[in-house]
Amino acid sequence: MHDPLRIPGVLDAVRRVWEGQPDLTLPTLFAMLANRGVGWGAGDEDLLRELAAMERLHPGELPLVDARVTARFLLHTDGPAHRVMVDPWRVVVRRPGVTAQPGVWRYATLRAATVGGPLVVTSAEGIDHRLGVLTRITLIDDAPTSTVATLDGRRRRDQGDAVYLLSLTDDTTLLLSHGLDVFRAGRRELQHETRSWESLVTCTPGHPLVVQPPGGGPVVEYASVREILVVEG
Known part of the structure; x- marks a missing residue:
């Protein structure tokens, strides 16, 4: 007989994962585990390993050290x-x-x-x-750097789920995803426009931001990049 004292620990691991994604139903959570190879015949060790991986990606509580994050x-x-x-x-x-x-x-x-x-x-x-x-x-x-050193040569088709925030020396801010949102402070209101892009010819702090639009048109040059930050992905 398997040790019945293991049951509370296993159920507690399920609870923590479910608390991290409470919009899931319990059957959906079990289906996700099945997609990760934890189904009929899997051992408790397999279940605990996959639950730990899921909890690491979507914890129910933000891990803090001295009231700050380390990741x-x-x-x-x-x-x-x-x-x-x-x-x-x-x-x-x-x-x-x-x-x-x-x-x-x-x-x-x-x-x-x-x-x-x-x-x-x-x-x-x-x-x-x-x-x-x-x-x-x-x-x-889980081991981030403060800023991104360069995005030279970045292509939109390789962007995936990544989102970056680019701040320029003229105080323009750009949000780079599959589109390019450009924010400029006007005299009375914030100016915003969305542009398409194909690739970043240059995108390195200390150098002008040069963007290649789709279709091979002329490149668009902006002010020098001050900082590149990861926002998502």
């Missing part, structure tokens, strides 16, 4: 909806479906954050930012 995470919230990238250096806050420039700021601390609870970030200036109810935590990179 890079994407946080989804509701009420209002935000997509928040947080890493050891900064937060980047976006509003899905809203053509507003992403907010980028240094932070001092994060309050304990669990899926289903509030997300509160205290800025370096000591201001509490309440960013809604946390609905999902996704690990992006």
Whole structure:
């Protein structure tokens, strides 16, 4: 007979994974495990291994050390909806479906954050930012670097799920995904436009941003790149 004392530990591992993705039904969670090879005949060790991998990618609680993260995470919230990238250096806050420039700021601390609870970030200036109810935590990179050294030669077809934030020396901000959102501060209001792109001819801090549009048209040159940040992917 298998040791019955193992059962509470196994069920606790299932609970933690489910708490990290509470929108899933339990049968859906079991189906996801089956797709990972944990089905009829699998052992408890196999189950625990795959549950640990799932919990690492989507934890139910944001891992904090001294009220800060040591990895890079994407946080989804509701009420209002935000997509928040947080890493050891900064937060980047976006509003899905809203053509507003992403907010980028240094932070001092994060309050304990669990899926289903509030997300509160205290800025370096000591201001509490309440960013809604946390609905999902996704690990992006467990050993991140502060900035990206270069995106020279990046092609849109190779972009995948990655999203980058480019800040230029003329204070223009660009959000690079499968499109290119350009934000410029006008005299009275923020100017926003969305452009298509095929590749980045040059995209390295200290050098002009040069973008090749689709169809082989003339390249578009912007001001010099100040900084490249990972937002997703």
